[in-house]
Amino acid sequence: MIEFRLPSLGSDMDQGKLLEWHVKPGDAVKRGQIVAVVDTSKAAVDVEIWQEGTIAQLLTQPGETIPVGTVMATLLAAGEVASTMPVTPVPPVAPALGPAQAPAMPGAAPSSVLPALRKPASPAARKRARELDVDIDSVTGTGPHGAITIDDVEKFARSAIAPVPVPAMRTVQSAPAVSVAAARHAEMRKAIAAAMSRSKREIPHYYLSEAVLMRRAVDWLKRENETRPLIERVLMGALQLKAVALTLKRFPELNGYWRDGGFQPSTVIHIGVAISIRQGGLIAPALHDVDCLALPELMRSLADLVKRARAGSLRSSEMSDATVTVTNLGEQGVDTVHGVIYPPQVALIGFGRVAARPWAEDGALRVAPVTIASLAADHRVSDGHRGALFLAALREQLQHPEEL
Amino acid sequence: MKMSYREALREALREAMSADSRVFLMGEDVGRYGGSYAVSKGLLDEFGPDRIRDTPLSELGFVGAGIGAALGGMRPIVEVMTVNFSLLALDQIVNTAALYRHMSAGQFSVPVVIRMASGAGRQIAAQHSHSFENWYASIPGLTVLAPATVDDARGMLGLALADPDPVLIFEHAQLYNLEEELSADKVSEIRSARVRRAGSTVSLITYGGSLPKTMAAAEMLAEEGIDAEVIDLRVLRPLDEATILASVRKCRRAVVIDECWRSGSLAGEIMARIAEQAFYDLDAPLARVCSEEVPMPYARHLEEAALPQPAKIVAAAKAMLGK
């Protein structure tokens, strides 16, 4: 018997409301299949399953609010025979898939590697961490001998959500009832406050910025879009995302997580795209494997992500596995973004507006489109020198839009 | 009505003797001397030498006699001057009183009540300062009480006499002069622990002579913003696990304060039960404040240093909070 538990869809989530099932008993399910829609404090999220089997029983009914880790359904593995024992929803007791363990690559088998050094944590803290789907090793302890206490876990759980100051894109939420929207807004505000406080408390940020000549990128994009039908046009934001992703491949120290007192580089590049919500607040769902996407595909994915964020149908994996964040405040007219890193990530790349500015070139002063790219990075992981090299490489990458 | 712990015990004796002619008190110096802690002062005149009986200095003998009287249908109250001397009567208490019901397949019960003073803090040195409540609390067949308030001193004796099996009552020597308001509601049971001070941050679990120290510690903690709950065990056997566990589950941290030596202490037993049954509720390692593992010193400053004190309890509670 396989248990399907409510996963954490972001480390600020401790419960969710089942909106609907996409499966029924007897259905065969595959890895990555969307099986349910769950309302979190931020959005309605399509929840994927990472096991294969046949749905035996649905234990949670639409409308029910359940803690993270609750067994929502049971599945029969291939060849398993259904037992006739009735089962009731099981509150969380065992570790469920958390943001820490969320499959970076769908289909990857969960590993069972034990941490080399166990951080002291109280039994109650460990239990609560399992309930809240918090990676205990990410929590900072304040108890005796620096042990992690239940309070530390709860504070941590409240403190992790998309931070980024402002968005490249904007989503429109399907207008919910005012009170629901207000409550969600208040929750989101609280979550942002906690995550950003944690970021500024724990992460020694350093900030770099670099003016980037955008003439080639602007011209190239203009030429490209002239030949493309409306629905296939590419926005500068997509171009920038691709440039960041390609550049990051050479700077692994900016892509990954700070966990358990050390840096864990990510082998994949999932960019969290900061999207502000019309009613206020923001969300930073991940675009997966941006470095591997061709630009038109990336643009489609981006448009799709924004659309689904708007329709409230983000997927569970998108909510929890961004390895770096990009924010674009240029649309609002600012020159430079000084970003706040979304823990446990270690870097945030920001873009200001692309504007006509004086530009010295070949001994002459010209007017050219320029944007200021900025990097906020975690000094525990990288240093200013590497950060500067990253921005220089990003600048060069943007001079070759045809490679993107 | 304000009353001392000593007076409360005497009132309880007087009431029990008046209510039931089978009840009598026996022990060293309980009659003419009025009891070494003056608990039975005046009772000899009131009830006469048949019911207030001075005994020779032989704990093995007179505790055995008390057990025999209980087997014969009387309701004896045996006063052993202090727990230190009860060691001489261990065989009677452990092998006879505690086991007769079992050994006789239920034919005999031993409704004896054995009172004894215990504990240190009065500069009476190593041989007169023991706390062996833990020993007795480990023995099936006994009920072990530790009244720590005037109400319990007043109310527990009658309930102990009503019990058909042997009951031991430990009166901490430092409590005799304790004065408290006697509450109107009479103590009605000897099965449960009591929350003496409600709190939410740390459970301070104690009994007997350590209760006033623990209450003082809780006040000191409160001044620092730490909301301690104080549990008075009252009954050391059988332990009221439900009250202990409820408090620990609420506070998630517990310090056990016990004047016994740390090794094999009752505190150790309580901690073990908490670890067995509330492990996942704990938010800090359990802690205990016991007596230092030395023979109790005579010198006042050394004796004070060897015993649980409010400052030690405060320190243990704060350490548990990472402070």
Next chain:
Amino acid sequence: MSAEMKSDLIALLKSIAPEVEESGLQADRPLRDQVDLDSMDWLNFLIAVHEHFRVDIPEADYRLLVTLDDLVAYLSRKRTP
């Protein structure tokens, strides 16, 4: 005709930005000054316009489409052969 076109345009706009109120819109003032639309919103709006009115909108024409009145005029022109 143009009134109908205008109300269609506002309905499309509302699908992108539900907070828009018709009474608050001035048809002769730049739309993006009055409604909080970023480039993705704008693109989605134009896609919606394209699908609804079945007109093609080359990127070069974006600069012509600033106000609601501009849009109405542009669409009228495009639909009249």
